[in-house]
Amino acid sequence: MNRAIKKVAVLGSGIMGSRIACHFANIGVEVLLLDIAPKELDPAETAKGLTLDSSAVKNRIVNQAFQSTLAAKPAALYDPTKAELVKLGNFDDDMPKIADYDWIIEVVVENLAIKKSVFETVEKYRKSGTLVTSNTSGIPIHLMTDGRSEDFKKHFCGTHFFNPPRYLRLLEIIPTKDTDPEVVKFLMNYGDLFLGKETVLCKDTPAFIANRIGIYAIMSGMHTIEKMGFTVGEIDRMTGPIIGRAKSATFRTMDVVGLDTTVKVATNLYEGLPHDESRDAFKLPKIVQELYDKKWWGDKTKQGYFKKTVDKNGQKDILELNLKTMEYGERTKASYESLSKVKDIENVKERLPILVNAEDKAGEFYRATFYDMFKYCSMRIPEIADELYRIDQAVAAGFAWEIGPFETWDVLGVKETAQKMEAAGMKPAPWVQEMLDGGHERFYKFEKGKKLYYDIPSKSYKVVPGTEGFVILEAYKENNVVFQNAGSTVYDIGDGILNVEFHTKMNAIGGEVIEGINTAISKAEENYRGVVIGNESQQFSAGANLAMLFMYASDQEYDEIDMMIRQFQQTMVRARFSDIPVVSAPSGLALGGGCELSMHCDAIQAHAETYIGLVEVGVGLIPGGGGTKELTLRASDEYSEGDPELNILQKYFMNIATAKVATSAAEAAEMSILKSSDRITLNRSRLLADAKARAIELAEAGYTRPTERKDIKVHGRSSMAMFEAGVTGMLYGNYISEHDAKIAKKLAYVMSGGDLTSNTLVSEQYLLDLEREAFLSLTGEPKTLERIHSILFKGKPLRN
Secondary structure (H helix, E strand, O other), rough: OOOOOOEEEEEOOOOHHHHHHHHHHHOOOOEEEEEOOOOOOOOHHHOOOOOOOOOOHHHHHHHHHHHHHHHOOOOOOOOOHHHEEEEEEHHHHHHHHHOOOOOEOOOOOHHHHHHHHHHHHHHOOOOOOOEEEEOOOOOOOHHHOOOOOHHHOEEEEEEEEOOOOOOOOEEEEEEOOOHHHHHHHHHHHHHHHHOOOOEEOOOOOOOOHHHHHHHHHHHHHHHHHHHHOOOOHHHHHHHOOOHHHOOOOOOOHHHHHHHHHHHHHHHHHHHHHHOOOHHHHHOOOOOHHHHHHOOOOEEEOOOOOOEEOOOOOOOOEEEEEOOOOOOEEEEOOOHHHHHHHHOOOOHHHHHHHHHHOOOOHHHHHHHHHHHHHHHHHOOOOOOOOOOOHHHHHHHHHOOOOOHHHHHHHHHHHHHHHHHHHHHHOOOOOOHHHHHHHHOOOOOEEEEEEEEEEEEOOOEEEEEEEOOOOOOOOOOOOOOOOOEEEEOOOEEOOOOOOOEEOOOOOHEEEEEEHHHHHHHHHHHHHHOOOOEEEEEEOOOOEOOHHHHHHHHHHHHHHHHHHHHHHHHHHHHHHHOOOOOOOEEEEOOOOEEEEHHHHHHOOEEEEEEOEEEEEEEEEHHHOOOOOOOHHHHHHHHHHHHHOOOOHHHHHHHHHHHOOOOOOOOOOOHHHHHOOOOOOOOOOOOOOHHHHHHHHHHHHHHHOOOOOOOOOOOEEEEEHHHHHHHHHHHHHHHHHHOOOOHHHHHHHHHHHHHHHOOOOEEEOHHHHHHHHHHHHHHHHHEEEEEEHHHHHHHHHHHHOOOO
16 A cells, blocks of 8 residues: 555653654644653642643643643754644643544553553554554563554554654564564655655664663673773773764763663663673663662653762862762873774774773773674674664664774774684674684675675575665775875765765865865866765854964964965855866765855755854854855855845854754744755665755756846945944943954844945945955954964864
8 A cells, every 4th residue: 555654643652752743743744643641740730720621731841742842952953833733731631633644653661461451452443554663662562462463564664752842863663473574664665755764674682782782882891891990981982983982972871861760771681682692781880889779860850870960160070980989070081092093083993992092991891892782782682683784773773883893894994803802702693603604704895886785595685675776985995086185185976976985073164175066077177067065974164264263363374265265256256157067965064164064065065963053253263264144145146126135144144143053944944044955865875865866957957157146235334324223232231242242233134235325235345345344354453363373273163
């Protein structure tokens, strides 16, 4: 049957249920969110004279849970107005409504009896053929369908979302023996294309894939931490972004998730895995058991491995738990030689071999924990997965790792690492040696633009299923590089399209990146059909190269700065006025120059989680790479008869003046950074492929070079007067500093078109010249230099 998901019913409004409801609302699906009705009145309801039959009482639990989710940070919704798509109700009154819904997701408490009771009620009202799934994280899926009809069993399986569903990309699909294969196929595809998930097919084994491996890595690591005597601060430095893991690393993650949750999963695994050869790792070490017994479970109990406090000066402070004394004290830091060696290496695949092979205590820790994890993963095949790539996909997407366990092993060298593992008493599963004996020394390899994995039963390589249509840049590194310098690489990604990848620190845009962009466009104009600008790293670009600007400004080399800004502007103009379509594919941070570049491309194919904005005011400047010009142009295009034009211009002015950053691609569209013709990709893995398809589409539609706009309406002195009044009021009210006022006035001057006596139509180049002059004048301000210095040398972020 042709199945479409227009309406979803979510049963259970707790942390997961409400957030799952919000994520479906994010993609425009109508949601019915239900929960139990209270069994007794609270004091406020009693005071109002309400009864248990009152609607406000019966919906109290779901109302409070949903409002809590809407208030939580980070936001569960791309756009707050999407909350209107979620209708609230209770099991007693509203369960019959599920008959009109296409997918029913159960997210109630982790209790088999309660879940089975809910499903008994669901079966009374669901239509035949309606999907029913459970979001359980540990209860065996096959136990839930006892007593259910054949149609129910056929359309039932586990769909395990990870929290928070908007941000963590994993969706585990766990069928039973009765689940219709077509249902599994549909959910795998829907999760990928519509929910933006890494959908991983799992076996119905304890904790499925991600939690089985992830919790093992955490608990095994805890035993090693305790044995080696590391501090909380040392470990969170060593197990975070430096090895391609989440910023919250180990202990902060446990505080956020809740130690009680981690302990519950670990204990269940220990009890449910009597034949696991590494079962003892799930036993709680002292540094976990003591906190659990004290109910120091993290954020939910106001203290865990960290504790927020207020110092004697009334300033907020965060204390760290001493794992030996179990008392809180000052934060500690890791200061090992190996960590210093990799601080300037941007690529995690280049950092890992240095760290793991280091001769210091950090290296010893990495070897102990990595080798143990590799062994455990190898032993879980075919128990939890028949194919190794499923383990990598699940762990990376579920725990926000840049690369999975087997990919990490590849980076370190499979053969060499296996030998070291055996010498350390952590011999991997026999199939690994069989693979090596067969002459296969990698778990993954790339051929003809495809990613292949080692298939254990056939002892050969096969394409990773589901990736056939992806653009994976690593697959083009050997034979398809058409240009490369220290900061960028241009690949031929097929079908007449070139791709520009940045690989500077935070993908900052400097001279080498500028050269890469211009080279790609020139080559494409000669022999190709289009250019995509994008990468596979966490950030698209954190902006321009501030270090170079700071050096020139400190030495008062203003001619050099002028040349640098001219070159930057010319490159932005080149991206727009070329003979081929140029498509930007931002994801993560796209700040300052990264935002300006995207806005000047012919089209933007943005990942849903794109945080984009013009943030130059934060460093004492205005956007100088065409950003100020571009928002002035877009404001002009928004004017229409009868509209208050200065109000529209002020809206765009404030976006720059407050360094506003969109918290999603949807918000970027509201800010007019994305145009109505730009598009959004939900699944990060598909972003480059979608951008490539967009470039091809533009080329095949008969792309022609745009012409420079000369009809941009500016208001001269009338808008300057408005901005001047606002800035002065903010200054006198002590809301901004004198330097902030100076920046705002420079920005106002450019967006007003200069000192013009009346409304005038001007060209893009006219505004670019004003923008460059204003930018250049601000680089000579001491306060600007101070701000840039604080960012470069004190680690302060560029965004507000």
